[in-house]
Structure formats: C-alpha cells, structure tokens
Amino acid sequence: MPRISATCSVVAIPGIFIVTMIKPGTLFIVTVNGVVMGKTPCSIDGCTRDRASKQGWCKMHHKRWQRHGDPTYERPTVCIVDSCDRPVFGHGWCKMHHRRWERHGDPLKTLIKTGEPVARLWSSVDRGAQQSCWLWTGSTQSNGYGYMKVNRKTVMVHRYVFETARGPIPETYTIDHVCHDPKRCDGGVDCPHRRCCNPDHLKAVPPGDNNTRDRCISRNGQKTHCKRGHAFTPDNTRIYKSGSRACRRCAAILAHERYLKRKKDQA
Structure with a gap:
C-alpha cells in the first residue's frame, strides 16, 4: 500500500478499502462495511491510546486483562483488608499487611495478640x-x-x-x-x-x-560518701524523681573536665 503524504485527506482504493488520513503519519483503514482494520483508538471509553490487541484494547488495558481478568481494573488506593484505611503499599495491601504476608504468607497473621x-x-x-x-x-x-x-x-x-x-x-x-x-x-x-x-x-x-x-x-x-569520698550531705546531694541520688561535687568536677577537654580540642 502506498504511503499517504501529509497533504492528502482521503484516498480511495477501488473495490477493497477506503483509506482516511487523520493526521500526518497515522493511517486509519476502514473496510466498506465499517469494520476497523488498522490503527485505531482503544475501545475502552475515554482511552486515546492506539489499539494493540485483537480484543480492541490498548497495551495497558490488555495487560490489566491478563493480570486481573478485567481491562478496566483500577489499582486500589486503600488497603483491601477490611477495616484498614492505610494507603496501598503493594499487592493491594498497606505496608503493615504486606510485611505480614512476606513474613508469614498471610496478611492477617500476627504474633501480637489482638482483642480487648x-x-x-x-x-x-x-x-x-x-x-x-x-x-x-x-x-x-x-x-x-x-x-x-x-x-x-x-x-x-x-x-x-x-x-x-x-x-x-x-x-x-x-x-x-x-x-x-x-x-x-x-x-x-x-x-x-x-x-x-x-x-x-x-x-x-x-x-x-x-x-x-x-x-x-x-x-x-x-552509703554516707560517694566513690570519690564526698559526704552525702543535704547541700551536696541531688535527689532525682526516681528516688536515686547523685553527688553535686562529683557532677561539678565532671563538668569542669568536659569543659577543659572541649577547650583543648578547639585549640
């Protein structure tokens, strides 16, 4: 069949086909009885992709039909497990149920006891x-x-x-x-x-x-004294909420040592 130039709009082939040019480089071949035989849009409503299967669907809808048995299948946005409203992570499940399926083979199995x-x-x-x-x-x-x-x-x-x-x-x-x-x-x-x-x-x-x-x-x-020998007097003892205690003089010594170490590192 000869290639149709961009300037042609309609070319008739006597006795077999009517070839119509929709846009440059794209051919729509229609038989006399109206059956589409060439490049045409997908038969799914609202889809403008080119037909790629004998069922009349584009490649995307044909893949959906192969995987899910329905060319109009739409991936869910919410986990398919009942009473779960988390977003989908994979295989129709949220991240939590997907991890359970990976670990136990069941998205509903959990080692944590459920109930009241x-x-x-x-x-x-x-x-x-x-x-x-x-x-x-x-x-x-x-x-x-x-x-x-x-x-x-x-x-x-x-x-x-x-x-x-x-x-x-x-x-x-x-x-x-x-x-x-x-x-x-x-x-x-x-x-x-x-x-x-x-x-x-x-x-x-x-x-x-x-x-x-x-x-x-x-x-x-x-004990009456800390490990450095300081007495646990009321003025030298810090009491925490947990009931434990600490020597204030030891805390001051440690803070001074940290200060000297920091000054040395900055020099």
Whole structure:
C-alpha cells in the first residue's frame, strides 16, 4: 500500500478499502462495511491510546486483562483488608499487611495478640492461688518487668493491673510489689516478683519507699560518701524523681573536665 503524504485527506482504493488520513503519519483503514482494520483508538471509553490487541484494547488495558481478568481494573488506593484505611503499599495491601504476608504468607497473621486489652492481659498471666504470685508469661523488658501494648502504646503490666483493679496511680508514685522480701530475694533483673500481677501484691508508694525495699538500692542508700569520698550531705546531694541520688561535687568536677577537654580540642 502506498504511503499517504501529509497533504492528502482521503484516498480511495477501488473495490477493497477506503483509506482516511487523520493526521500526518497515522493511517486509519476502514473496510466498506465499517469494520476497523488498522490503527485505531482503544475501545475502552475515554482511552486515546492506539489499539494493540485483537480484543480492541490498548497495551495497558490488555495487560490489566491478563493480570486481573478485567481491562478496566483500577489499582486500589486503600488497603483491601477490611477495616484498614492505610494507603496501598503493594499487592493491594498497606505496608503493615504486606510485611505480614512476606513474613508469614498471610496478611492477617500476627504474633501480637489482638482483642480487648484486659482479656489479652489475663490470657498471659499464670494465675494460681489468691495468696500466691500471678506471674506474667508474656514479653519482659531488660529490667525484668513485663510490658504489653494498649492502644498502640507500651505500658508496664504491673502498673496496668493496678490501674485496672484499683484506679489511677497518684502522680510521682511507683508500684511496689509487697510480695518481694529483700531478706529472701536478692532482687534485680532475675527477681520473679517483678513479673507478679496479683492486685493484692501491688501497692502505690513514693519512689523512696520502693527503692529501700530493693536490696541493691537499699545497700547504696546506706552509703554516707560517694566513690570519690564526698559526704552525702543535704547541700551536696541531688535527689532525682526516681528516688536515686547523685553527688553535686562529683557532677561539678565532671563538668569542669568536659569543659577543659572541649577547650583543648578547639585549640
């Protein structure tokens, strides 16, 4: 077939086709009965791309049909998991559900227990007799205390138990495990009483009262001088909210040493 120049608008081929020029370099070949045989727009409404398949679709809509079975398929913008409104990250899922699918093969599988916080709490507590300790069997921090997630926030289990059973904790107060006996237990990270969740064994006390019951802390509290020999007098002792203390003269010495080191580095 001869190439049509940009100046031609209509060329007739007797007995077979009517060839119409729409724009320079593009041919639209139409048979006598009106069936399109050449380069024509995609048959999907609103699509101006060239037809690239025998179904009458462009390459994009044909790929959608091959992948999803529907040429008009539109990728979702919100996670397809019910009740999840996060944006799509991949495969129709948000980043969280996509990571779960990568790790476990199921976008809904999670190692974190779901449900009401109180129900999740007691499902991880080994409750024995009323007088014995109810030990937390879930995750623990490096200091030996249990923790859990409540409304996407990390809370200490023994504090959450106290608030659930007894009410709010007074400001600056800590929760003391009255089941802990310094004479029988050395305390520390391995102390089993730190995992106790029995409400009868929990008591809200000032920070100082809680620290004196710990053997390690009470031993330090009995010291009258710091490691540099400075006396723990009222004027030389700084008391923190946690109940711990520090020597003011030692703090001044360390600050002066840092100042001299900084001046030396700048010289």
